[in-house]
Amino acid sequence: MQKVQLDLPILLPELLDEQDNCIRLLLADLNGKRGISKAHIKEGQPLQLCVHYEPALISLSKVEEIARNSGAEVTQRYQHTLIRAKKVRHQRHARQLEHKLIAIPGVVTAMVSVPGTIRIEWDSEQVTEEQLRQKIQQLGLNISPATKPQHRRVPEQDHHHEQGHEHDHSNTNFLGEHTELYFAIGSGIAWLTGFILSFVDGVAPELLIGIFTAGILFGGYFTLIEAIGAIRQGKFEIDFLMLVAAAGAAALGKWGEAALLLFLFSLGHALEHYAMNRARKSISALADLAPPIALVRQDGQTVEVPIEDLEVGDVIVVKPNSKIAADGIVIKGNSSVNQAPITGESVPVDKRPIADLEANIILEDVPAEHRAFAGTINGSSVLEIKVLRATHDSTLARLITLVKEAETQKSPTQLFADKFERYYVPVVLAVVVLLLFAFLVIDETFADSFYRAMAVLIAASPCALAISTPSAVLAGVARAARQGVLIKGGRPLEDLGNLTAVAFDKTGTLTEGKPHLTHAIPYENASREDLLITAAAVEALSDHPLAKAIVDGAKKELNNKAIPLAEQLEALIARGVKAQIKNETVHIGNRRLLAEITGMPVPPVLDQQMKDLEDGGHTAMIIHRGTHYLGIIAVMDTARPEAKATLAALRKVGIRRMIMLTGDNQQVAEAVAAEIGITDPLGSLLPEDKVAAIERLKAEEGKVAMVGDGVNDAPAMAKSTVGIAMGAAGSDVALETADIALMADKLDNLPFAIALSRKAKQIIKQNLVISLGMVAILVPLTVMGVAEIGPAVIAHEGSTLVVVLNALRLLGFKTK
Structure with missing residues (x-):
């Protein structure tokens, strides 16, 4: 048996990421072909398809042909798109919409984010994009048009243009976007009024019931709308359970508790929607950056x-x-x-x-x-x-698309929470059903058993768990985007916070990426000015990158002083160059060249100065004019000005090892490392050596990030836990390749990104402890009858609000 590896993006040019269903469809097609024993995905970026085949049954060329044909068929048949939608109310609503979309014949997968991005994949032989858009609108969502209208170019006028904005004309928002909050406040006022009057002698019970009923109606209005939406698709969400619990309390004559339940539940949801809307607007604001005209x-x-x-x-x-x-x-x-x-x-x-x-x-x-x-x-x-x-x-358009896509990507913690919820909810419902019949076993009335069951329903609701992770991921991605850091979803956001080691490409990442004139050392009676003028005159004739660095550096120091014309430039292979200036011969080169033309070794002083510069990673050259030495010039790819401070900041946020990977010799690597604070300089590396170094670092550290330009560093970035691209605002490849993109060509955004990720990871853990801890405390208390509906509602809704507000702290995150 033999195997072959093929690049997936070539087979599937429309590929979005490793979770794309087209991969699953391609694998299913290939695994059914004669002669192919197994087809699977090999980890890394770019994604690779590994095909195991029997050479006796099928040739390599045939395997490649089948893979190409299968990829073309999948690409043509299965389509993907991102659709911007309004009226996605909250995380549970997003999940409801996902279930409804997946139920449409022809839809392969659907992911809906709270900010309103729908990522959908479908079989074009069963359904068209236009039909899908119509069905999405039938679900009550406002969506962006598929194509932009054609416009006519008109001369500039002395008037301003009004940008079109979508408005929510739903009849449930007749008081504006804060209608739900106003209803919740109204419910609270009614409950508080009834509660105060209940202590006043002589108040008719009917009046109190009427006031509490008003609180129930205000608090239950939006809850009822949510419940009806869930019931229509055959699901009983927490809204329905809350209504049942309130109705049960009222049936038992506890009108005040019913009003309190729906007041706090509606207030919690209204504040949750308001808070999540802040994060949504923070990301949506990207779309408003470009002018319309x-x-x-x-x-x-x-x-x-x-x-x-x-x-x-x-x-x-x-x-x-x-x-x-x-x-x-x-x-x-x-x-x-x-x-x-x-x-x-x-x-x-x-x-x-x-x-x-x-x-x-x-x-x-x-x-x-x-x-x-x-x-x-x-x-x-x-x-x-x-x-x-x-x-x-444009960079902005691609940034917006990638951020929208990132919104739909779930983090490992969120995937765990979703899976946990799938098993958790049926268990809770089973427990509640058993509690309804507790009166058959213990000495209590059916009313008592029913009341306890409703209290448990409220206490065990996973509302806080459902919102705890996506709210933190959304806020973290939004905050990073505002800083010029693109984090492509929850997985890299969480992974970045787990790092203890970061590997860097040297050239263009830790250094400027181009040589600079660093030293001009005159010899004996020669002047520094004469040395620079001579060097600039000769090197001006050359197109070598080092020559340009010498000329630019000399002109800058000489303040653009006139430089004589050199002529008759001649390259001396492996030694240097020579030219004529005013009838004098000038040689610029290494020790070997000068020994040849003078017949003597280089003077010991110059030799030692050359050695010191070379030990420091510089490229040094001796300049000789006529019959005497003028001195030494040296050039080097210098470290970025912010590199040293950035690495120091990384140490402060807990990065223990900072590794530099470079093709330069080890001596140069160690010189740069000593200057800026790299812990592990690795020199003389070929591209495949860099990949091997990343694999070794992952084995040693568990997780490692690779920072590069996203082009020649792509293989090493692919092997790393998190690939981070520099200067993505100017590079298509960098923006598309990396998990995280630093939009400006600035290293000093890296400590911010890692610190933000650490904070996000901390907040996600806090939210999980709050949401699961509250359930762990409340459920036993309500089962034993210690906690009633009122305290259960306060604790439950309080925890939901706490996790959302805790997550939104990331929007204001700043490094110390």
């Missing part, structure tokens, strides 16, 4: 264009203090741009026009001072920007 330069005049109609190559005009409408490059104007909405950078970034406007320019290859992103805010000067990405491909 762009000003486009056309034929010498400026016209207003809806951003959906912007085309690559258009030139947009961005007025002072207004939002930039598209990703592109600055071609005219100088201004400071607030990039915080996209990258999380706290300080505005200076932008200036690009000098060389190439025909096929790629945005991520352009220096940061020329790049502009949709949704960022211009400063005090007018900018003209050439559009390089269509609206649907």
Whole structure:
């Protein structure tokens, strides 16, 4: 038997993630083919399909052909989409909607998040996207249109445009979005009034019953609506149970307790919806970052264009203090741009026009001072920007899509809670049924048994458990996005908080990614200025990256002082270069070159200085002009300014090991490590060595993150527990590859992300303890009759509210 590994994203180009049902369908198809004994998914990113086959029955080329054909069939037949919806009220409602959607013929999977993102996969041979959208609307949801309307370009006018907004016209919200809260307050006022009057002599019992009934009606209105919705799909949710418990209490003449139950239950739900709406709006605000209209330069005049109609190559005009409408490059104007909405950078970034406007320019290859992103805010000067990405491909658009998708991804803890709930609820119902017949066994009336059973129902309700994890994940993802950190769902959010080791790519992650002039050491009577002028004159003729670093560094130090022209540059293989300056021959190179041209070893002073620089990871070169030495220049890929402080901050948040992976030699690796505080420098690594290093670190530490640029580091990032991409605002690959993306090219957001994850993990644990602990305390007390319905309701609803408010603390999280 033999096996072959194939990249899944190639077979399934529409693949969303490793939980995609298309993978299951592809595996089912392959496992049924003759000659294929087993097909399964190999862990890692990019995802790989591993196919075990019998060479005697089927050839390798045939296996690959079958896999390609199966992938094409699955991709064509099974479709996915993300739909934005309004009126998803809470976590239980989201689960109800999932069950209803999965029941539609042709729907493979459906995931609904509380913020209102529906991720749905369907069989296009059984149902169309339009039919699905109609069915979703029939469920009472307002959804975004499938396609955007066509717009006409119109000249700029002296008027403002009003953005269209969806409004909830449901008849249950006749007092606005806080109607439910107002009803709960009304119920509370009625209950409190009745409670006070019950201590007043002479108040007619009928009046008290009427007041408590008003409290029941106000508190039970939205509860009844929820219960009816659940019953229609054959489910008895907590709302129905609460209504039964209230009706039972009223039937027993305990009108005050019935009113209290529904008041606190409705208040708890109203405050839960209000609090969750804050997190929902925090994420939804991303969609409002881009302006609806762009000003486009056309034929010498400026016209207003809806951003959906912007085309690559258009030139947009961005007025002072207004939002930039598209990703592109600055071609005219100088201004400071607030990039915080996209990258999380706290300080505005200076932008200036690009000098060389190439025909096929790629945005991520352009220096940061020329790049502009949709949704960022211009400063005090007018900018003209050439559009390089269509609206649907902009960094902002991709960020919004990925955040919406992240909303639908459940964390391991949430999956555990959902599974626990599936088994827990039937057990509770069985216990309640048994308690209803307790009067047959113990000396009490049916009314007492019924009352106790209702109290247990309330106490054992898993409301707090259901909301404890998703509320924390949602708030954590929202807070991270505001800081310029994209966390793709609950799993990486939880995993990041468990880390004790982080591995870094060196070049471009811990260092600037390009060499800089670091030293210019004159020899004996030579001057530093003469050394720099000579070096710059010769290296200006070369196109080598080190030569550019020397020229740029020398010009900066010389303050753009005139540099003589060199000529007749000649490359001396493995030794250096030579050129002519004013009839003098200049050599720049290593010890071997200078020994050749002088016939003598390099002077001991220069030799020692070269050795010291090389030991420090620098690339050093000797400069010789005419008959004498001028000195030494050295270049190096220097550490990022924030690298040392970032690593120190990581130690403070509990990261014990910080590993650097680099292809540079071990000497260079150790020099950089000593400068910035890396604990484990690993040099001379090929790409496959980096993967092996990550696997070894996982074996030693259990979990490890890999930080890189998302391109050449992709294999190592795939093997890590959490892949973290740098500078994702400019890189498609980085944004798509990683579990977590640092939108700005800034390392110092990493300690924030880890600290946020640790806090989220802590809050999730607290919420689980609160929700399960309250059930563990209340259920025995209500079974024994110690706690009645009133205290049970207060404790139960109090715990639900506490876990939501506890989770929302993440929205205001700040590192110390």
